Amino acid sequence: xxxxxxxxxxxxxxxxxxxxxxxxxxxxxxxxxxxxxxxxxxxxxxxxxxxxxxxxxxxxxxxxxxxxxxxxxxxxxxxxxxxxxxxxxxxxxxxxxxxxxxxxxxxxxxxxxxxxxxxxxxxxxxxxxxxxxxxxxxxxxxxxxxxxxxxxxxxxxxxxxxxxxxxxxxxxxxxxxxxxxxxxxxxxxxxxxxxxxxxxxxxxxxxxxxxxxxxxxxxxxxxxxxxxxxxxxxxxxxxxxxxxxxxxxxxxxxxxxxxxxxxxxxxxxxxxxxxxxxxxxxxxxxxxxxxxxxxxxxxxxxxxxxxxxxxxxxxxxxxxxxxxxxxxxxxxxxxxxxxxxxxxxxxxxxxxxxxxxxxxxxxxxxxxxxxxxxxxxxxxxxxxxxxxxxxxxxxxxxxxxxxxxxxxxxxxxxxxxxxxxxxxxxxxxxxxxxxxx
Ligand code: FES
Numbered sequence: 555x556x557x558x559x560x561x562x563x564x565x566x567x568x569x570x571x572x573x574x575x576x577x578x579x580x581x582x583x584x585x586x587x588x589x590x591x592x593x594x595x596x597x598x599x600x601x602x603x604x605x606x607x608x609x610x611x612x613x614x615x616x617x618x619x620x621x622x623x624x625x626x627x628x629x630x631x632x633x634x635x636x637x638x639x640x641x642x643x644x645x646x647x648x649x650x651x652x653x654x655x656x657x658x659x660x661x662x663x664x665x666x667x668x669x670x671x672x673x674x675x676x677x678x679x680x681x682x683x684x685x686x687x688x689x690x691x692x693x694x695x696x697x698x699x700x701x702x703x704x705x706x707x708x709x710x711x712x713x714x715x716x717x718x719x720x721x722x723x724x725x726x727x728x729x730x731x732x733x734x735x736x737x738x739x740x741x742x743x744x745x746x747x748x749x750x751x752x753x754x755x756x757x758x759x760x761x762x763x764x765x766x767x768x769x770x771x772x773x774x775x776x777x778x779x780x781x782x783x784x785x786x787x788x789x790x791x792x793x794x795x796x797x798x799x800x801x802x803x804x805x806x807x808x809x810x811x812x813x814x815x816x817x818x819x820x821x822x823x824x825x826x827x828x829x830x831x832x833x834x835x836x837x838x839x840x841x842x843x844x845x846x847x848x849x850x851x852x853x854x855x856x857x858x859x860x861x862x863x864x865x866x867x868x869x870x871x872x873x874x875x876x877x878x879x880x881x882x883x884x885x886x887x888x889x890x891x892x893x894x895x896x897x898x899x900x901x902x903x904x905x906x907x908x909x910x911x912x913x914x915x916x917x918x919x920x921x922x923x924x925x926x927x928x929x930x931x932x933x934x935x936x937x938x939x940x941x942x943x944x945x946x947x948x949x950x951x952x953x954x955x956x957x958x959x960x961x962x963x964x965x966x967x968x969x970x971x972x973x974x975x976x977x978x979x980x981x982x983x984x985x986x987x988x989x990x991x
Pocket of ligand 1: 587591594
């Protein structure tokens with residue numbers, strides 16, 4: 555198997571002959587810009603081959619590579635195939651750089667209505683006069699404490715197995731966690747002692763480029779911590795169409811696990827900032843565009859980018875969060891916002907709910923600019939909405955000086971209303987390199 559050595563770090567990786575340099579770089583842990591999803595169209599994945607043989611038709615890419623670049627050994631990482639041992643330089647401009655992620659949030663007054671509850675219970679131990687089984691005794695106590703009726707609570711086997719030990723080791727003082735699930739209620743956890751105040755939910759904004767997680771205390775409703783991450787799927791294509799193309803060529807599982815990794819990274823940051831244990835997150839709610847949520851759930855998005863543009867599912871989805879790999883409490887629920895259509899996803903439904911425009915008589919215009927751009931116009935009686943691509947067009951895909959929110963991007967321009975003198979600020983106050991979307 556050929557070895558590819560990446561410079562200047564001298565990181566080495568072995569890769570099957572015929573694999574692309576891009577695949578070798580990803581295996582070595584580099585995040586390379588793949589704006590077009592590896593189709594050889596964008597020229598953002600340029601690398602310099604210093605030594606070794608590759609299979610790469612320079613003539614095919616004359617519009618992307620200058621004669622001087624070809625002379626210097628520059629090729630496209632997504633198209634150049636590894637034939638034998640290589641030494642490859644990855645220029646800084648080819649790597650995905652650290653970005654500024656907007657995480658500000660105003661706390662919107664909401665009525666707390668979680669789908670999960672904790673009950674601190676003190677049970678009467680069994681006796682010869684009362685030989686009720688442990689589970690029945692526990693569920694009765696939940697009902698007596700104001701919880702759902704004993705018969706409506708389903709208890710999964712893994713929780714039942716823990717009951718006898720936890721009850722006796724705790725001196726019959728335990729906290730039971732019950733969740734609302736389709737068709738009834740579910741006993742999802744039992745713990746020793748009183749942990750009723752340790753109950754948290756995570757709201758996840760699953761964007762095409764970035765992911766933001768908010769941790770909310772489900773006992774009093776406060777936002778306790780915020781975390782963010784890139785969407786690691788960027789290494790498989792920057793825009794939504796490139797991701798679907800990647801999924802179509804057998805990459806769905808990889809995209810799904812990259813989305814989960816990204817959410818877990820943001821969850822860790824948010825839990826650390828909140829000072830809580832991720833195991834105490836019992837409810838995860840995800841809002842994202844329809845393609846992103848399909849990929850997160852491992853559902854094939856292939857038919858959403860061709861006529862007649864049909865998603866597999868539009869209704870809300872729910873499952874155990876750990877089932878797709880999210881690092882939260884055992885049996886914690888995952889809820890995916892429903893979508894309206896292929897192009898109008900659960901992120902817009904979340905925007906509409908959070909803005910309150912669905913309850914207002916006044917006509918409002920809601921604009922959500924991200925990698926995609928959505929607009930909703932209307933009030934409580936009617937709404938019109940439309941969507942299109944936004945971010946990639948501006949952020950380095952089509953506009954010469956467009957770039958992502960990297961250091962050096964102009965993020966704010968002000969014109970003094972009196973003197974008309976313009977001024978600007980850049981991310982990290984670096985010399986301006988371009989304008990970010
Ligand atoms: S040309 Fe290689 S990712 Fe676009």
